[in-house]
Amino acid sequence: MKFATVHAEGMQLYGAVVAEGFIALSPDFPDWPSLREVIAAGGLARLGEAAAGRAVSHPNGTFRYEIPVPNPEKIICVGVNFPDRNAEYKDGTAQPKHMSLFPRFARSFTGHDRPLIRPPENHTLDYEGEVAVVIGKPGRRIASENAYDHIAALTLCNEGTIRDWVRHAKFNVTQGKNWDNSGAIGPWLVPFTDAAQLDEARIQTRVNGELRQDDELSRMMFPIREEIAYISTFTTLVPGDIIITGTPTGAGARFDPPRYLKPGDLVEVEATGIGTLRNTVEDEA
Template sequence: MRIVSFECEGANHIGIKVGDEVIDINLVAKDLPQDLLSLLQSNLDIQQELNALIEYASQSAKRLSKDLRFTPLIQRPPKIICIGRNYVAHAVEGGVEPPTYPEIFMRVSESLIGHNEPIIRPKCSDKLDYEGEIAAVIGKKARHVKEQDGLDYIAGYALFNDATIRDYQRKSSQWTIGKNFDGTGAFGPEFVTADELPAGMHGVQLQTRLNGELMQNASTADFIFPMAKLIEILSECMTLLPGDIIITGTPAGVGYVRKPPVFMKPGDVVEVEAKGLGILRNTIKDE
């Protein structure tokens, strides 16, 4: 099952992607939750409900074209939990040993943007870097979960670009400020349910391209902390809730370590791609 979030007549809608078309849930099933967070938080059997909806809508003319104004898949997640240096090669390129415990920081919802929306380079810095990542979306409440059960709590996955203001990231021993500028967290284009993807997204190739040039290219088999382990570690500390987002780390190849450094500038096009999750595409513009 593939779900997109988009704007229609000034309101946020969600739809089911079937081929190149999107079925607007608002048009064919007004009794269902009308945003992804509410859908995840409901007690509905989402898979069953939406499969029935597809069957009904396949006989209906109430469809939209693929030319949509995308919004973040979840506009205000309960939590956005980010994992730093979760690929060995990325830790090494940054000059540190691979961590023995995840480096965890948080994002705020105001930083989120959708697919095809511009990532914003702020007035105060020209050091805007890309970080292609995979996002795991929590589907049910999780606390003190063991690793062997961790994947049971993930509803699905999406792509994320954890665009970072590098000089602000270094202003503090904590990374938070460099990761939370408005309009820097691209999230989309599709939420794909876990049943359509490899377990834990293991062995999936993740790529980032800048203006068509391949910048990051790595397999999630190189995760230091795989998806299920992250659920165990995080749920030891906090209660994970439906709609929480875990941004699982970026591979080697980021711009600031290159010689000379490569930072994104207005007019650039950045794409993040992983098999099964599509392509998350964003342009860059100045604040």
């Protein structure tokens, strides 16, 4: 079962996605205003039960996707997390001792089938296809062997970046990673029920149909179990928090010359068992 947040008829709704469209379930659960509250209550299974056998309330084409978890408390991204990605820096360093982390704000993401926005200040908009995990069970100092117990669901991310702006300072990339609507999360949440959903997953990114990124999550330098353990050492993870787990080699900045996104481009991020996140590119109006 797949669960999404959508906008339809002037309202934000959550519910189930099926081949024919969307089944609105939020009216049935007034105590859970959004999927964030559903996740906190451990309610994804109840949503699945409520959707069983029901007809779509909104056929395809009558709604638009939002990011699945509205207003998460934290979105934390893991940088440079595949061996080939580390090698791109050509600085002669081996795997670092600790992972690189940075925050993103919810406003910097849009939903599935909606455009990434290239700002007028700078045109070095780049793509980064990634798997994202959504925390379901709160925790602090979580042991890596218990980390998967804290995941509620999986989704996809195109962690769009304004490359020139990540070079504005010596030690951080935050300002290049948080332009409004420069990235995307979605299309939906897939409940996490089996370690194989992550351990055997493959992530791919295509631009205008051309395969640009392709790797297996098992090759991450810092596996997702370690990401959850490390991050929860310094901050309490709460339901609805999103960890964006790292992108493979092949982003546009690493071509010679760079191949940045431009209006009219189509970017598709796909991962085993989750689906495909699709976005076009437009200039800011």
